[in-house]
Amino acid sequence: MRLAWLLTIKQERKEPDLMYRLTAIADVEQPCPQEHELSNAVWYGIADQRDGIHVKNFAICQRDLKYVEALFPTIRGYFTRLPSHNAYGQRQSHRCSLRTSSIKRFQKYLDLLADLDEVAQRTSRAPDISRFISLAREHAFKDECLRDEHIPRRAWHFIPSLPEFTVCSECYDELIYPAASKRHAVAKLFNPSTKLVIGESSEGTACCLWSPRMRRVWERVLADSDFAYLKRKAMERKRAEVRLGLEKRELATWLQNMSNARSGSYRGEDFERLRRRLREVEEEWKGWE
Ligand SMILES: [Zn+2]
């Protein structure tokens, strides 16, 4: 059972059977597809109460629907099944909006649902679901920070003379835009609209400002207006990213080849050694991310 779900129970929920109910759901329902976009699953959305139209780009899987309804009983019935086909007869695929990798949004959705449910129970009124609809709408067309995931040919915010420090829209809106609008010298150097990075590697580019470490670097850049410091830190990180990324891909290829090889003799010691090295590389990257 996912820890995050357990955390939601911290609110004064005294029903002792709640945990059992969640476990019972987990026993019968397929797990959340997380990152995977599926078309052959059952999805639920939230419809605008006025026109009945589902909010775009918001979908939850069957298991998460059951969890939500078990945790927050007054919310029952508001999430309704999304049509499996669009108006052109094509199958619709979705990605779960309550996937745990989307940690910030997941937390916001759950906090709001907990709040709505609490108020509804206390006042014996229907939950103010329009607040949830606004939150889902707010997220619908905003790209989310994908942290360490490399994406080819995506547009980023960056300083033209420092394309090694790419920032996604979400992190830009959160940490750079507010400083740029106050005319902060370094923040103002970023292109205000996203652009493609010229000459990026075939793996693509990832956000450089999602990690707590780089956010601390950025805080210092803001405090000291120190572009040279940002440049040094960004370049160090990029060098580590390239070096470790390359080794990681090579190790992964070797391990894959070994797993595919039919003869068992290829495995054994070498396999273990490479696997250990892969873990080391991943650990080392954690110090840089
Ligand atoms: Zn899900």
Ligand SMILES: [Zn+2]
């Ligand atoms: Zn980001």
